[in-house]
Amino acid sequence: MSAPPRNRLNPNDPRVRALLWQALVLGLVALGTWYLASNTMANVARLGVASGYGFLGREAGFQIGETLVAYGPQDPYARAFLVGVLNTLKVAGIGIVLATILGTVVGIARLSRNFLVNRLAAGYVEALRNVPLLLQLFLWYGVLTEGLPGPRQALEPLPGLFLSNRGLKLPGPADDPTWSWVAAAFGLGVLLALAATAWNKGRQARTGKRLPLLPITLGLLLGLPGLVMLAFGGAALDMPVLKGFNFQGGVTLTPELAALLFGLVTYTAAFIAEIVRSGIQAVGHGQTEAALALGLSRGRVLRLVVLPQALRVIIPPTTSQFLNLTKNSSLAVAIGYPDFVSVANTTINQTGQAVEGVAAIMAVFLAVSLSLSALMNWYNRRIALVDR
Amino acid sequence: MSLRFSTMTAALMALGLIGMGGAAQAGPTLDAVKARGQLVCGVNTGLAGFSNPDSQGKWTGLDVDVCRAVAAAVLGDANKVRYTPLSAQQRLTALQAGEIDILSRNTTWSLTRDAQGLDFAPVTYYDGQGFMVNKSLGVTSAKQLDGATVCVQPGTTTELNLADYFRANNMSFKPVVIEALDEVNAAFFAGRCDVLTTDVSGLAGIRATVATKPDDFLILPEVVSKEPLAPVVRHGDDQWRDIVRWTVYALVEAEEKGVTSANADEKLKSADPGVQRLLGAQGDLGKLLGLEPQWSHRAVKQVGNYGEIFERNLGKSTPLKLERGLNALWLNGGLMYAPPFR
Numbered sequence: 098m099s100a101p102p103r104n105r106l107n108p109n110d111p112r113v114r115a116l117l118w119q120a121l122v123l124g125l126v127a128l129g130t131w132y133l134a135s136n137t138m139a140n141v142a143r144l145g146v147a148s149g150y151g152f153l154g155r156e157a158g159f160q161i162g163e164t165l166v167a168y169g170p171q172d173p174y175a176r177a178f179l180v181g182v183l184n185t186l187k188v189a190g191i192g193i194v195l196a197t198i199l200g201t202v203v204g205i206a207r208l209s210r211n212f213l214v215n216r217l218a219a220g221y222v223e224a225l226r227n228v229p230l231l232l233q234l235f236l237w238y239g240v241l242t243e244g245l246p247g248p249r250q251a252l253e254p255l256p257g258l259f260l261s262n263r264g265l266k267l268p269g270p271a272d273d274p275t276w277s278w279v280a281a282a283f284g285l286g287v288l289l290a291l292a293a294t295a296w297n298k299g300r301q302a303r304t305g306k307r308l309p310l311l312p313i314t315l316g317l318l319l320g321l322p323g324l325v326m327l328a329f330g331g332a333a334l335d336m337p338v339l340k341g342f343n344f345q346g347g348v349t350l351t352p353e354l355a356a357l358l359f360g361l362v363t364y365t366a367a368f369i370a371e372i373v374r375s376g377i378q379a380v381g382h383g384q385t386e387a388a389l390a391l392g393l394s395r396g397r398v399l400r401l402v403v404l405p406q407a408l409r410v411i412i413p414p415t416t417s418q419f420l421n422l423t424k425n426s427s428l429a430v431a432i433g434y435p436d437f438v439s440v441a442n443t444t445i446n447q448t449g450q451a452v453e454g455v456a457a458i459m460a461v462f463l464a465v466s467l468s469l470s471a472l473m474n475w476y477n478r479r480i481a482l483v484d485r
Numbered sequence: 486m487s488l489r490f491s492t493m494t495a496a497l498m499a500l501g502l503i504g505m506g507g508a509a510q511a512g513p514t515l516d517a518v519k520a521r522g523q524l525v526c527g528v529n530t531g532l533a534g535f536s537n538p539d540s541q542g543k544w545t546g547l548d549v550d551v552c553r554a555v556a557a558a559v560l561g562d563a564n565k566v567r568y569t570p571l572s573a574q575q576r577l578t579a580l581q582a583g584e585i586d587i588l589s590r591n592t593t594w595s596l597t598r599d600a601q602g603l604d605f606a607p608v609t610y611y612d613g614q615g616f617m618v619n620k621s622l623g624v625t626s627a628k629q630l631d632g633a634t635v636c637v638q639p640g641t642t643t644e645l646n647l648a649d650y651f652r653a654n655n656m657s658f659k660p661v662v663i664e665a666l667d668e669v670n671a672a673f674f675a676g677r678c679d680v681l682t683t684d685v686s687g688l689a690g691i692r693a694t695v696a697t698k699p700d701d702f703l704i705l706p707e708v709v710s711k712e713p714l715a716p717v718v719r720h721g722d723d724q725w726r727d728i729v730r731w732t733v734y735a736l737v738e739a740e741e742k743g744v745t746s747a748n749a750d751e752k753l754k755s756a757d758p759g760v761q762r763l764l765g766a767q768g769d770l771g772k773l774l775g776l777e778p779q780w781s782h783r784a785v786k787q788v789g790n791y792g793e794i795f796e797r798n799l800g801k802s803t804p805l806k807l808e809r810g811l812n813a814l815w816l817n818g819g820l821m822y823a824p825p826f827r
């Protein structure tokens with residue numbers, strides 16, 4: 098069939114009109130952006146404010162309270178930025194994992210037929226998601242700093258574990274080669290556990306029999322490193338000791354990180370719980386009944402029949418919650434955790450380059466958010482129902 | 486309570502630069518202030534002795550009095566001021582973006598800041614950075630602070646000097662950087678940090694008004710930096726800068742000449758021609774600044790001379806109990822010195 102000949106730019110053609118409108122909108126947006134950009138440049142130039150990212154190579158000169166990589170005031174701003182980005186990724190990463198676990202547990206508890214469990218979960222959700230997060234952060238930070246004793250009166254609930262208003266101090270691995278072997282053994286354990294899972298799956302498909310996977314996995318993950326440690330006659334620990342103002346050595350969980358993580362996790366988990374609940378309820382009850390009729394236990398009904406279907410409903414809104422958690426982590430500076438925003442703010446203060454600093458903040462959060470949603474979208478596609 | 490999110494702060498700071506049109510800048514600040522009938526003055530969110538709102542929302546303090554003096558000189562009424570409380574991080578951009586006419590908020594004059602499109606008026610308080618500790622630590626010198634945890638507010642020169650001092654003395658420390666002053670103070674008094682650091686005047690104000698037992702806290706003897714605190718205006722409006730500059734000088738000169746808020750009227754008839762020129766009874770100094778002849782007389786009469794302002798807000802009769810020290814008149818061995826009024 099051949100299309101009738103027509104004027105290609107006929108404004109009466111709805112498709113051409115749609116194109117024209119889009120071009121117009123695009124043009125306006127471009128114009129607006131250009132205006133704002135040139136206005137900013139002009140203002141910045143008139144005020145005599147330096148511009149550009151040349152400052153990144155200069156010595157930062159400020160100290161950062163907690164760092165994942167070695168850092169000192171003599172390092173350049175670029176490295177301070179790296180420290181900030183890593184600190185942001187640290188809270189976001191740990192926060193997302195913990196919020197998912199807690200949210201799933203609470204969401205399932207919300208559907209429990211046990212009245213107490215059900216009501217407790219509901220109370221949790223309503224209390225947490227209806228109070229502004231910043232207030233919750235102040236509360237947790239206040240509890241940790243005002244509620245705990247000073248380092249010289251630190252609580253020692255377990256030997257070598259100290260709890261004070263300077264945070265939680267734990268023994269850490271000392272500078273001892275044994276630890277590398279232990280880590281290698283753990284890595285091997287992970288690989289073997291994965292292999293065992295795959296093998297078990299195949300076996301079940303062939304014979305219908307399943308091995309008890311949990312003890313096997315645990316044995317591999319904990320047993321292997323344990324054996325290595327025994328073989329080496331133990332590995333040296335770096336114990337926290339009170340010296341001068343504070344504990345030295347060991348591993349520290351600072352009150353800032355603890356309060357931020359706790360606040361972000363409990364808050365976000367309340368939202369995730371609701372998503373999980375609604376996702377599970379979205380799966381028709383007939384599915385559960387059918388699965389039960391087949392003789393599956395309740396736990397396996399949930400795991401094998403309900404959750405896989407619920408996940409399709411759960412993943413997209415949960416992705417938004419992950420993004421929210423990441424962005425909310427920028428409240429860190431309110432309670433003194435040195436996240437990227439905090440580091441960038443100090444940089445802006447020192448260099449006066451507010452536009453560059455804010456652009457850097459936006460770029461970092463954009464990059465993190467886009468990567469996170471790309472990952473989640475990929476996962477979402479993977480678990481999507483495929484027509485067979 | 487106003488919740489300040491630092492992300493928002495930062496974004497607003499940039500937006501200030503992005504969005505500010507040519508218009509806010511076009512007329513000199515003097516015209517804008519006169520047309521508005523009000524001076525918009527950027528102050529602290531609350532620091533005893535410098536700028537502190539009481540329960541009725543009435544502001545007092547040395548920085549507040551500087552704004553009141555400028556309002557009296559320009560508008561004839563020291564009460565025609567609108568105060569905009571600003572955190573350390575917001576203040577400079579608020580001024581650059583034209584949200585305020587003058588920043589009078591314990592702000593240290595430094596080269597970087599001066600070069601950021603800002604101009605500093607004369608110093609109103611010569612200060613330096615110090616350290617405060619709980620006496621129970623047994624620390625008596627800043628040199629003993631190796632390994633200490635230090636609470637500090639971001640957006641300050643304090644944050645920068647801190648690292649310098651510890652580096653220069655080969656000591657290590659852990660900073661806890663919290664945005665709002667209230668929260669920094671809370672963390673320090675809860676014992677989260679061993680040390681609180683800021684300008685010594687600020688430490689004195691915090692100890693006097695925030696600590697439950699001020700006597701438990703010690704300000705260490707070391708003063709580790711120079712913090713000349715001065716009002717700030719935008720670069721490029723020379724007339725406005727001159728007005729702010731000479732209003733501050735008028736307060737200092739009035740002290741030197743013995744003119745007070747109580748005797749300002751009598752002194753109009755002083756036999757000393759210098760006093761007559763200062764108060765506008767003779768000459769046309771006010772006109773040279775674009776102001777009415779009574780500009781300085783009004784400022785001194787309504788607000789007091791520098792010495793009065795100091796004693797009222799920071800001196801022996803206040804909880805801060807600060808000595809004049811560097812802030813005495815040059816005649817008394819201090820640094821307060823006004824160029825000639827002629």
Ligand SMILES: N[C@@H](CCC(=O)N[C@@H](CS)C(=O)NCC(=O)O)C(=O)O
Pocket residue numbers: 529530531532571572573591592593594638640641642643665666683684687688712714
């Ligand atoms: N003079 C220093 C420090 C000034 C400063 O901001 N000090 C803090 C601590 S005393 C303050 O006044 N904070 C009050 C606020 O954020 O409102 C500077 O200009 O950077």
